[in-house]
Amino acid sequence: MKTMMQTRPLCLLAWLLLASPALAAPTLSGARIDDLQGLERRLGQSEFSAVRELALSQAERLAGGNASDRWARALYLQLAASAESRLDDPLAAADHLAEARGIHGVERAQADRWLRQEAGLRLQGDQAGRARALLGDWFQRHGGTSEDHWLMAQLLAAESEWEAAARWVNRALEADATPGQARATLAATVLQRAGDESAALAVIERRLAAANGDPETWRRAAGLAQRLGDPGRAAAIWEAGWRRGVLAGSDDLRQRIRLHLAGGTPARAAELLTSSLEEQALADDLDNRRLLARAWQAARDHERALSAWRDVAERSGAGDDWLQLGELAYGWGEWDLAGEALVKAQALGELEAEAWLSSLPEQNGDEETGGTKENGPAAEA
Incomplete structure (x- = not known):
């Protein structure tokens, strides 16, 4: 995470030197200001290690001095923190700022600015707990x-x-x-x-x-x-992403189809899958053929749904696929197809098929019964 110290490297020190009277900070000698500004220039020239060492040396030398020395020491520590940040050591930078803001005589406003920067550096250095405490303290006043x-x-x-x-x-x-x-x-x-x-x-x-x-x-x-x-x-979000070209490829295409099926537009899902199979954008396998059959079934397109389920059953040779076709044909009153499919399902070991077969209307009673038996199993819509 970028910190303010990284993105605005040298502004703060120059501003502090120029604005010190307004901050009620002690006056610095011309030589001290020249030295600080010289280190600032070297920082801008990427002499990070040299600036760190010189700034820390000066800060140590000024420890225990008068008010002017303490203020200068804080500024040297701020420079050292800037150098540490550029040397990818955010925790060392944070420690220097913590020391600077703790120096007696540093104005509250300035201490808070360094506190806010320190919080960002602590987070950058994976000290989220300390960063949070610092920022919580800062928010009490800002x-x-x-x-x-x-x-x-x-x-x-x-x-x-x-x-x-x-x-x-x-x-x-x-x-x-x-x-x-x-x-x-x-x-x-x-x-x-x-x-x-x-x-x-x-x-x-x-x-x-x-x-x-x-x-x-x-x-x-x-x-x-x-x-x-x-x-x-x-489905609408996915479709928009597909049309923009953000979503692409077979996995995203298959999900596009599934979302249309789940989102109340199954005919669109079936149309997309049909064209995808024809264009070989998706594999012509049993999984996709079953998905196509379910889509036409959800769209209540009787002819296409029954044709698709027959195709699945013939490809798989599985009893449960023939049973699915038989139940669907039964529910839609396609007695011949229902009988054919249920017989094949029964032969392949699907025990449920027998109950469905026993409830099929007699062919000569179709007109009288309306194509159903009162006590037959509930048909799938």
């Missing part, structure tokens, strides 16, 4: 920006305190309604873990338009919609 609210949410999430993290996420979203990908992922995760899946889905959906190249965002949004009991919304 409202903070959305940046600060996101950080607090991240700290709480690191400790799996989802409900507390969700409160900070919601505060952050008030000022940052369309966060970047990383923060949107954090927000969605926190809200989902806190039990507010609707809000989590809303965050992800706001990111979809900007997530053209991120298929996982689209998959997650569809998955959340499914868990919320809205398969139609899931």
